[in-house]
Amino acid sequence: MMTSYDSAFRPVAKVLAVLLLTASSQALAQGYPSAPVKLITQGAPASGPDVVARIVGDELSRRWKQQIVILNATGAGGSVAAKQAIQAEADGYTLYLPAASAFIVMPEMFPALKIDMQKDFVPLGFVAEQPMVVGVAPGLNVNSLAELVALSKQKPGSLNFAANARGTLPHLTAERLKSQAGIDMTYIPYPGAAAGLQDLIGGRISVIVEGLGTLLGAIQSGSLKPLAVSSLKRLENFPNIPTIAESLPGFEATGWFALVAPRGTPDAIVQQVNRDLNAALESPAVKDKLGAMATIVRPMSTADTAAYLRKEQEVWRPVVKQIGFGAKN
Incomplete structure (x- = not known):
């Protein structure tokens, strides 16, 4: 039976729980990163995704004063990389740089894997498009x-x-x-x-x-x-x-790369990585190196990145279904 004391204390307990969670998240971010950070890409060494990961990773490594270890998880239309990223600890020390196809096509190609790029990952920021x-x-x-x-x-x-x-x-x-x-x-x-x-x-x-x-x-x-x-x-x-x-008004299509982390990564770390990533993308060295590959940097907030990814899925879904991926589409 709930007493009047319980009723009065419950709202206070909720507020305290939120404050403790926020404090814990901020404490984790204060020393972040304090160890090497893994960056998973679906590209093979020297491929476009791999080169983008290394250019951006080098700049983040310089800023963080921690090594960025590139993990090339190739194969199965990007699902190998996605599975590795999903299984990683959500502590900010494993990041994932998927190509556009991972968000747009992979869920249709491998429905049995039940990988939901929107639900399984939190966006850290947009990187570049080509x-x-x-x-x-x-x-x-x-x-x-x-x-x-x-x-x-x-x-x-x-x-x-x-x-x-x-x-x-x-x-x-x-x-x-x-x-x-x-x-x-x-x-x-x-x-x-x-x-x-x-x-x-x-x-x-x-x-x-x-x-x-x-x-x-x-x-x-x-x-x-x-x-x-x-x-x-x-x-x-x-x-x-x-x-x-x-010739075809409104036609637009670009390959792109975004940086994400496993869902559950502390928000304070998510926001710090977003700030540091955007600063890295604005550096002349990164702009010049990616520009030489005809790849254009596009710094975004986490919210804008999430909105962009949703929009791209909607734009390409009819094309994906038209060419017949996955089960009976």
């Missing part, structure tokens, strides 16, 4: 996206296009382009951009859709002709490359 490029071999005699669309409509299904593995952002970008332009091209999956680019230059395929950073060397050497970028506006460093949106 627009896609639609490119062709010079020998195709196509000089614009409009000409490519026209050629594809004249010969439905006859043009082959390369994109990274099925379900990656380059692949999804190409599928969305096909849908919105009303064209039919045949997808040839490649395990990496280098193999697709080699076949394009060799004349075995006609079109490639990949991250701009991956194709920079081929563009600069003249072995690849860029027709359009997938950013909403023309890029400052590449003003002569039109956007897809100039």
Whole structure:
């Protein structure tokens, strides 16, 4: 039976519990980090995700005066890395840098794993994005996206296009382009951009859709002709490359990286990492190194990062279902 004393004390007890929890979280963050921090990425060594992780990790290591240990957990469409990150202690000493495909495609590809990127992780901040490029071999005699669309409509299904593995952002970008332009091209999956680019230059395929950073060397050497970028506006460093949106209004697609931690990580640590990450992204060294890969930093608050991730899932869900991942979608 509840007494009047119990009724009076209960609100006070709740307030005390909140204060104790907050104090404990702040105490954990005050000395953070006091040991090396692990950073999990789904990319293989020297891949785009790995390079981004190392550039950002080096700057955070310099600021924190603690080593950042990069863990390359490759395979199974990013699920190996996600499972490692989920199983880690939620103490701020294991961070996770997923590529966009982990949020957008992986839950559909591996529904049995029951990985929910929104519920299982807390966003620490947004890192960077990289627009896609639609490119062709010079020998195709196509000089614009409009000409490519026209050629594809004249010969439905006859043009082959390369994109990274099925379900990656380059692949999804190409599928969305096909849908919105009303064209039919045949997808040839490649395990990496280098193999697709080699076949394009060799004349075995006609079109490639990949991250701009991956194709920079081929563009600069003249072995690849860029027709359009997938950013909403023309890029400052590449003003002569039109956007897809100039032909298909509103079209925008970028590969991106965010930094997250296991759900339950103390909020004080989450906010500290967000502040330090944003400061790292604003450093000239990080901007220049990522800029050389055509990768654009985008510092965000934790709330804005969470909102961005939700929006990206909503934008790409129809495309993911259209190409048929997972169980009966």
